[in-house]
Amino acid sequence: MSRAQSYKEGEAAASQQAESNTGSKVRSERVALLLLSALLAAAAVVIYRLSFAHFQTNKNLQMLKDENEAMRKNLTMLKDENEAMRKNLTEKLSELSSCTSEQLIRPKPAEAKTTESCPTCELDWDLNGGKCYYFSTNYLTWDQSRSVCKGQGADLVQINSEEEQRFLDNKVGRKMTYFLDWFWIGLTDSKEAGRWLWVDDSPLNTSLSFWYKNEPNNLTGENPAGEHCASMGAQGGATDLKSWFDRSCNVAQRRICEKAAKTG
Ligand SMILES: *[C@@H]1O[C@H](CO)[C@@H](O)[C@H](O)[C@H]1NC(C)=O
Ligand SMILES: *[C@@H]1O[C@H](CO)[C@@H](O)[C@H](O)[C@H]1NC(C)=O
Ligand SMILES: *[C@@H]1O[C@H](CO)[C@@H](O)[C@H](O)[C@H]1NC(C)=O
Numbered sequence: 001m002s003r004a005q006s007y008k009e010g011e012a013a014a015s016q017q018a019e020s021n022t023g024s025k026v027r028s029e030r031v032a033l034l035l036l037s038a039l040l041a042a043a044a045v046v047i048y049r050l051s052f053a054h055f056q057t058n059k060n061l062q063m064l065k066d067e068n069e070a071m072r073k074n075l076t077m078l079k080d081e082n083e084a085m086r087k088n089l090t091e092k093l094s095e096l097s098s099c100t101s102e103q104l105i106r107p108k109p110a111e112a113k114t115t116e117s118c119p120t121c122e123l124d125w126d127l128n129g130g131k132c133y134y135f136s137t138n139y140l141t142w143d144q145s146r147s148v149c150k151g152q153g154a155d156l157v158q159i160n161s162e163e164e165q166r167f168l169d170n171k172v173g174r175k176m177t178y179f180l181d182w183f184w185i186g187l188t189d190s191k192e193a194g195r196w197l198w199v200d201d202s203p204l205n206t207s208l209s210f211w212y213k214n215e216p217n218n219l220t221g222e223n224p225a226g227e228h229c230a231s232m233g234a235q236g237g238a239t240d241l242k243s244w245f246d247r248s249c250n251v252a253q254r255r256i257c258e259k260a261a262k263t264g
């Protein structure tokens with residue numbers, strides 16, 4: 001082998017060596033690239049899964065929020081219902097205690113065989129302070145109203161105390177369906193203008209009168225003869241108990257009849 005030849009061979013071997021070096025470099029770069037791609041794909045899957053879970057959580061949260069809102073509304077409704085029932089119960093209790101207090105005032109004698117029961121009213125009549133009251137749903141003139149009350153063994157109501165006015169005002173205030181939906185009471189000045197008398201002819205006690213402000217005003221709009229019969233009512237109840245209005249006796253209105261409660 002000449003020197004030149006051996007040199008050439010040496011050169012070729014070196015070049016071959018370099019080529020094989022480059023080949024392995026390319027291979028490892030490919031592997032790295034593949035690995036990176038796999039990692040990226042895995043990351044994408046994880047991100048997708050996470051964002052899907054996040055979306056689901058948000059949806060669940062919204063559902064829970066809606067449910068909570070609905071329950072809050074139900075609670076408010078239940079509270080209102082509870083309040084209404086409490087009021088009903090209070091009313092019933094006061095009726096009951098008026099019964100017990102009357103029994104306490106007149107305790108039955110030990111020797112008495114007959115059982116003295118609480119004062120009672122017929123169906124559709126309300127008991128208060130030993131009296132029964134009827135609040136009509138139909139509309140009649142003052143005279144017609146009084147006749148119907150009398151036909152039931154009663155008369156148009158006579159208001160003799162602040163407590164009685166409070167009871168009636170509260171009842172009527174809840175029964176009225178519009179502003180002028182007043183109830184006739186047993187008070188009139190048709191015998192002598194300006195002299196208000198109860199149905200038993202007793203004069204109205206001015207310290208026990210509950211005229212609404214500026215009443216009686218004797219307007220002549222509904223009837224040129226003026227207003228000579230009294231009615232009462234303030235929707236929701238009058239805060240100051242003043243809920244009486246004079247009105248033409250010929251107008252048709254609802255009525256309050258009153259009679260003594262039955263005992264024994
Ligand atoms: C609210 O009340 C209604 C009926 O009163 C019921 O059908 C509904 O399921 C209640 N909602 C919740 C969230 O309790
Ligand atoms: C309260 O009583 C009135 C009549 O006395 C009745 O119409 C109403 O339903 C009652 N309310 C409740 C919540 O019981
Ligand atoms: C009410 O008005 C009528 C008709 O104008 C009248 O006759 C009557 O005297 C008046 N009553 C009072 C108390 O002013």
Ligand SMILES: *[C@@H]1O[C@H](CO)[C@@H](O)[C@H](O)[C@H]1NC(C)=O
Pocket residue numbers: 205206207208
């Ligand atoms: C009028 O009512 C007041 C308050 O209840 C009472 O003190 C007074 O005795 C009554 N007057 C008459 C004449 O009945």
